[in-house]
Amino acid sequence: MEEPLSLQKCAERLERRGFRSFVVSGLKEAADLMRGLVRELSPASASYGDSMTLKATGILDELNASPDIQFYDGFVPGMDREEKWEIRRRGMTADLFLTGINAVSMKGTLHWVDMVGNRVAPVAFGPRNVILLAGANKLVATPEEARERIRRIAPLNARRHEDFKTPCMYTGTCADCNSPDRLCNIHMSIVKCFPKGRIAVILMEESGGL
Template sequence: MSPIQNFWNIRLGELKEVLDDNGFTTHVANSSHAAAALVLDKIIPQLSPKSISFGGSMTVVDSGLFGQIKQLKNVKVIDTYDMKPAPEERIERRRQSLLSDLFITSANAVTNEGELVNLDGTGNRVAAMAFGPKNVIVLVGRNKICGDLEAATRRIKEYVAPVNAMRLKRKTPCAVTGTCADCSSPERICSVWGITEKSSPKGRIHVVLINEDLGF
């Protein structure tokens, strides 16, 4: 194990204890592929969901987890990533996902105090993490760890939002300049904040900390 991996193993272990104290069910994985295997081989069999849906996450897709879940038998998968349906159908799938047995996503940031911090465009991911799905799994790369709420919100506004606007080819000032202008663009992706300090009920939210830099 490299010194960098060893350093982050220590950090992730410490953060796991904080998250556990906040009522989250916390796991640590050494890679995105190990995280996907953990979800598929351990967490999902324990939860036995009849329906699974997703909140937008490059980590979930890049780990291979999304593709593997779509192959599961006897599970209804509500595919919110599919861009082929009409906008009304895509919104309806997001509405349906709020009543799924299991919602899988990532977080924009997690603080040293064990808070999950997110900023959404439509709010479906924030809504699902707060209430609705019976269980939630949140995959978090080590690069998303921040010291406190101020650092987390700064990371999201100054880095995460501009990069995602560029990725989604949105017509926003930040997609051009790389700097948040607190715009009023109709294609703005920053609308709804969510700060999850505790898992309620206890254990409902599973957080998988991953010893890799993943997503934005």
């Protein structure tokens, strides 16, 4: 019999794998928790990876407005691509990095897909601390289902970029394509947090993002 999905049980398993883990009800509670973590960690610098759920909390605007934090924002509309990439490179050595997760398994594993790597590389190494936010819609039973979820959402993510042209934008199905605009170039999984406690995972009872 398949185990029912449970954010609380998933959080317990994440803790056993060395992550700090929290379960909150919604965006407001997630934002309050992140503010508390920022106060606790006292970062001198911060950056982030693109995440609709993270943006919806308002925490990024607060970090950007803080006079005590150097905020590296490589997603400013209209900014030249090379300038964006340079800022994202600086963000890889910030004290604090925040982003979302594409899928979380009940085994306590985290899974992503990325185009360039600027979102996943700082999670794996670089910033002293990482805060991740995921809605309940990201929770799946197994790592195998996490990878399948990523294949299903790839077309939806592609459609967020109006100037991109990938097969999945038109068919709605991942074709493992060779398009110049392919978004799913880099796949990353984290099965244990090292050093222990470096990564904080916030699981939200509401759905969030794709």
